[in-house]
Amino acid sequence: MMARLFLSVLMALTLALPAGAASRIKDIAMLQAARDNQLVGYGLVIGLQGSGDSLRNSPFTEQSMRAMLENLGIASEGGRARAKNVAAVIVTANLPPFVQSGARIDVSVSSLGDATSLAGGTLVMTPLRAADGEIYAVAQGSVIVSGFSAQGQAETLTQGVPTSGRVPNGAIIERKVEASMSDSASLVLQLRNADFSTAVRVADAINTYTGSRFGARLAQEEDARTIRIRRPKGISYARFYAEIENLMVESDGPARVVVDERTGTVVIGNDVRISRVAISHGTLTVRITETPRVVQPEPFSRGETAIEPFTEIEADQPDANVALLDGPNLQTLVSGLNRLGVKPDGIIAILQGIKSAGALQAELVLQ
Known part of the structure; x- marks a missing residue:
């Protein structure tokens, strides 16, 4: 029942949009100049x-704490500190494109x-550097933690990542990334999913x-991901x-089936096809009972009292369903898998078997 519901929802979500649904260029491509830059700090x-x-286990925390106090003009003693309210952290952030000095970003x-x-901690002023070693932002503020941890003498409860x-x-951005677009003679678009079509x-x-707006054809595809566009004059x-x-634009892409074996998730693309194939799916359960x-x-x-071993072995094999799959479209494929009445993990095994038989006309991606 769960498998039928799983496949029915999958089919409904996938068939809600028609094949080759049109998308805006801004949703399927991005400007090459408009890229993020990663920042990191300690x-x-x-x-x-x-x-x-x-x-004792984190000596770098004590060294950093002493260095911070000395920079603030406080002389630390030679003995070891015993504070338990300080933690060393790595701070990361993404520097958006076209951001100016004084803007704020999340870290x-x-x-x-x-x-x-x-939980409850405050990040002390931390410089954030890019790959070139220069400081582009400075972070400071209260840390918001979604997880929590509670510990007792005999049990520990942790939810999320505290x-x-x-x-x-x-x-706060202290330095902007120099990426002037006004001097460029052309724009370069990069598709998020590379595809020649x-x-x-x-x-x-x-x-x-x-052609109708400026009287010239200004775009030229270079490869499966890149489109170069000449900027017209006067704009x-x-x-x-x-x-x-x-x-x-109607986007296209290869037929693909994505399988995540850890969570039992199966995502089937709209263009997936299956050649005519017969499938039998069943399980054999062997139960051994020692009495x-x-x-x-x-x-x-x-005589003496003795223990005599007694073993009972039962084999149970439910009736295996045989289904004939012929998938000219996604709806037929999902209906055929529904007829088998298997769980998502069984569907994963079936798809792998169909691929091994050469009947799956799509790329099978295992995660």
């Missing part, structure tokens, strides 16, 4: 309620030592628009892209 989270790093905070929770969290708007359709849609970079990013018996000696005999 910092300290303070104010924890006894859930910080144990300084993620993850524990580096053996802290048990970052050793990582976020600081919303916690980083989609690239050609995007170039044709842009050429149809620019700004931003205005020109704003005009073409909402053009509708030792106590054997008593005869009265007035010199």
Whole structure:
């Protein structure tokens, strides 16, 4: 029953959109110049309620704490610190394109030592560097943690990940990434999913628009992912892209079946086809039961009480269903799998068997 519901929902969601549904260019492609940059930094989270790093197992936390105090003009003593309200963390963030100095972005905070929770902590001012080693942002603020951990003498309960969290708007941009688009003579679009057919359709849609708007064909596909567009004269970079990013294009892609064996998830693309094949699916269950018996000696005999082993073996094989699958479209394929009445893990095994038999006309991706 669960398998039928699973496949019915899958079919309904997939068939809700017609094959080759049109999408905006902005949804299937992105500007090459409009890219994010990753930032990373090392910092300290303070104010924890006894859930910080144990300084014996995390000596770098103590070193960082002493260095911070010295930078603040506080001389630390030579003895070892015993504070448990400090944790060393790695701070990461994505620097969006075209961002200017003074803007704020979110940052993620993850524990580096053996802290048990970052709940209630505050991230101390942490510089964030890019791959070139330069500082582009500075992060500071209260850490928001969604998970929690409760521990007693005999049991520990943990929900979520209490050793990582976020600081919303916690980083201030100190330096912008130089990416001036006004001096560029062309735009470069990159498809999110590489496909030659989609690239050609995007170039044709842009050429149809620019032919009537500017009197010239300005787009040219270069490969399965890249489309280069010449910028016409007399119009700004931003205005020109704003005009073409909402053009509708029918995207295409290879037929693909994605299987996640850990969660039992199966996603079947709309273009998946199956050649005519017969499938039999059944399970064999063998049950072995050990029931030792106590054997008593005869009265007035010199025998001894003994234990006699007794083993009972049962084999149960439910009637295996045989279904004939011939998938000219997704609806027929899902209906055929529904007739088998198997669970999602059985569907995964069936799809793998169909692929091994050479009857699955699609790429099988195992995750």
